[in-house]
Amino acid sequence: MTAPVARIVTTRMPSAPEPIRLFYVNNVFRYSQSYLKREREFCQAGVELVGCNTPEADGEMLALLISSLKEVGLREVRVDLGYASLLKDLMNAAVLDTQQKASVQGLLACRDSVGLQQFMEQNSFPSDLRDAFLELSRCRRLDEVSSISLSGSKYDKLNKQLDSLTELQKTLVDYEIDDLVFFDFSLTKKIEYYTGIVFEASVPNLGLPLGGGGRYDNFIEKFGKLKLPATGFALEIGKLLQALNAQGSEIPDDTKSRVIVASKFRDTAIEAVKVLREGGVIASLEITGRSLEKTIEYAKLTETDYVVSVVSSLKSTVTVYDIKTNASRNVMFETFLKELGGRC
Amino acid sequence: MNKKIRIAIPNKGRLKKPAIEALGQAGIEVLEEERAYVSETSDPRFEVIFARANDIPVYVQYGAVDLGVTGHDLIQEREANVLELMDLEFGKCTLVVAVPEESTINSLGEVPALTRVATGFPNITRKFFEKMGKQVEVLEVSGTAELAPKLGLAQIIVDLTSTGETLKKNKLKIIGTVLESTTRLACNKIAYRTFEKQINELIARMRGGMEKE
Numbered sequence: 053m054t055a056p057v058a059r060i061v062t063t064r065m066p067s068a069p070e071p072i073r074l075f076y077v078n079n080v081f082r083y084s085q086s087y088l089k090r091e092r093e094f095c096q097a098g099v100e101l102v103g104c105n106t107p108e109a110d111g112e113m114l115a116l117l118i119s120s121l122k123e124v125g126l127r128e129v130r131v132d133l134g135y136a137s138l139l140k141d142l143m144n145a146a147v148l149d150t151q152q153k154a155s156v157q158g159l160l161a162c163r164d165s166v167g168l169q170q171f172m173e174q175n176s177f178p179s180d181l182r183d184a185f186l187e188l189s190r191c192r193r194l195d196e197v198s199s200i201s202l203s204g205s206k207y208d209k210l211n212k213q214l215d216s217l218t219e220l221q222k223t224l225v226d227y228e229i230d231d232l233v234f235f236d237f238s239l240t241k242k243i244e245y246y247t248g249i250v251f252e253a254s255v256p257n258l259g260l261p262l263g264g265g266g267r268y269d270n271f272i273e274k275f276g277k278l279k280l281p282a283t284g285f286a287l288e289i290g291k292l293l294q295a296l297n298a299q300g301s302e303i304p305d306d307t308k309s310r311v312i313v314a315s316k317f318r319d320t321a322i323e324a325v326k327v328l329r330e331g332g333v334i335a336s337l338e339i340t341g342r343s344l345e346k347t348i349e350y351a352k353l354t355e356t357d358y359v360v361s362v363v364s365s366l367k368s369t370v371t372v373y374d375i376k377t378n379a380s381r382n383v384m385f386e387t388f389l390k391e392l393g394g395r396c
Numbered sequence: 397m398n399k400k401i402r403i404a405i406p407n408k409g410r411l412k413k414p415a416i417e418a419l420g421q422a423g424i425e426v427l428e429e430e431r432a433y434v435s436e437t438s439d440p441r442f443e444v445i446f447a448r449a450n451d452i453p454v455y456v457q458y459g460a461v462d463l464g465v466t467g468h469d470l471i472q473e474r475e476a477n478v479l480e481l482m483d484l485e486f487g488k489c490t491l492v493v494a495v496p497e498e499s500t501i502n503s504l505g506e507v508p509a510l511t512r513v514a515t516g517f518p519n520i521t522r523k524f525f526e527k528m529g530k531q532v533e534v535l536e537v538s539g540t541a542e543l544a545p546k547l548g549l550a551q552i553i554v555d556l557t558s559t560g561e562t563l564k565k566n567k568l569k570i571i572g573t574v575l576e577s578t579t580r581l582a583c584n585k586i587a588y589r590t591f592e593k594q595i596n597e598l599i600a601r602m603r604g605g606m607e608k609e
Contacts, residue, residue, distance in 0.1 A: 130589065132589060161479075162479050162480050162481070163479050163481060163588065164480070164481070192592070234589070236589075254586045254589065256399070256586070256587075256590040257399075258459060258586065259456075259457070259458050259459010259460070259462075259584045259585075259586050259587060260457075260458060260459060260586065261585075261586065
């Protein structure tokens, strides 16, 4: 959804005060080139933070990602974070051609450290760069990364990026999430698009990432004149449900009750439907004039929870037929509405 | 979390025995080899699942198992997004393009447009010819692709060969190579994060076992 959001920011919000914080929950359609028969429509919830590229902005996204997952009810949440621009600059510093870059990325993505070492030896990598590559691919914690630096002024840009990771690490400490965010140099997806950190969230019980995001400072300008740094992430709702399921969590059932109101007193029945609907209940009026037995039969076939028969006033008792238990009882209308969790 | 690490290995075929041996050399003895889908091992941290080799890439990608022993060719064919942590070096084979011996086609360049290609590897085959800029009709067959030219189903086949015997027996000649393959230790990306220490230890032991040979 980042592209549509970028378009909105450029065309509809050109003078919005920065930073801009946006969120969405939407169905996303993705045409995949893959021949696998994957679903192409899925629901995504995401946020974008536009107009700021400080470590605090990155930290805010990571903190929001983690708290969102916790809020949903997931346990053992972790985020793994790579650094797209650092990898790009390291490969440029080693003067690799397109094919060599692809090989390095492939080896990193496969976590083939033996292959990576061989490749760097065969392609006569400068030893300081080789050490940095291997060290980075071994690092799992952000504070380990901060101990790496390259000497020589030609590496100033690289060192600056390494420093910014240290700053991010400190931000995460302040958010008290530094023990949940791990470094993973092999995260190289969409490296052409991301310009800073790139990250992915997961839980041990599910073998697929729940979602992820990263910094994309050069993307929004593609939609117009605005040049704005930005970062964001998206979560796949379906994956969250799968993960909750895998962790054995009860997914709260907030489906609304369905009620049919049947009565020969049309005015009271219409009022009852109105009050039920206002109270958050899915209510409908019996309009066919069929008998109560037939109405109950219809309710059974349409997954309705209750059939309510009202008399001339809602102030008196109503008869409630519970379709699931097949029982009926007389109860005050107000009490019934409260039982359904509705408001009067 | 004390979840066991699940390793999928082929339930039959030429990869099964060497896969069990490779684990054995790493100190993981499979205890119930016969007729079990899930087997305990001598190392309580690991359990073994027997599955079809060509399903293993999907099992691993979706995290149904944490690790899997399967062919590089199958991982490519299923387009599985998995880590290939280690080349186990057995089950060596080559995916080749072959035509009948009497065919006038002698190289890939001579394959005419809209040729019918029979293969058990439709994805790899389609991509291979697309990359060459050749439009071919890919017919998926499961097994015995070498029969296709004889029956007039296809002019060309893309099939696995390890010694070349079957191709020769069916009077087919190789005109190009699509992919060299060996057996790999595939790993689910998230499982690697969760069990990095245990998995790296397993790999080190398997490497040690292979060097001893």
